[in-house]
Amino acid sequence: MPTRQPPPEIVPFTVKRRQRRRHDIHLSSRPVASAMPSSTTPNHVYSAAEWKRQPTSADVLFGFNLPYRAPQNAFGAYCWRWRLWFESTFALSMLQPWEKVLIMCIVNSVLILLFIGILCYLPSHITAITKRGMYYLLGTEGADRGLTETLSMFAGSLGLRSGGAGGEL
Incomplete structure (x- = not known):
């Protein structure tokens, strides 16, 4: 019994999903310039490089976007916690x-x-x-x-x- 194939213009959903995954892997496997300073790094806010980057106190105090991680020093970590509390209380992260x-x-x-x-x-x-x-x-x-x-x-x-x-x- 021959297997039924869909017409060539209709691509099954699973094939599209596999192709999309390959495409995503290809895009995310680019080398990241992590040695560059944070102010010149052309990373998107939600990128993996931005997620892994260790921010400075200046990033916490003067940056428009709140870094994902707290800085290493105590003052920067305190300011990061306070800013996280403030932005989440007033929903500033949505603006x-x-x-x-x-x-x-x-x-x-x-x-x-x-x-x-x-x-x-x-x-x-x-x-x-x-x-x-x-x-x-x-x-x-x-x-x-x-x-x-x-x-x-x-x-x-x-x-x-x-x-x-x-x-x-």
Whole structure:
């Protein structure tokens, strides 16, 4: 009984897969220039050479793409772990480099404005809160005086003395 062959224009799927595997092996068996510095190596982000490469701390701190491995030194490894946590928390690894720059500019601008607001507004707000607290605790006489004067009068009314040998408040 003769075996049935498909028409010549139809190639079985398994043959295509074998040819594709041979083609992939051929492409991945190219020599890799691993001795070249990382900034000049023309490797794709997902290539085997990039996977095997040992990054430097500068790659972790200033590179757009996060390296796969941590650097050898402790500071670089710490920065790599922190950046990995940060990028995975905010899904920055899914963005293009220009989107990362845009997002980080917006986030840094908002944080800078927040810190400026805290530094400018917080000291006056703390004094207002202490005055309000003195008013709630001691009534109108506590709100008119300063904090130290009010506390010393409050301690004197309780019979507590502070200060030198004379017992002055």
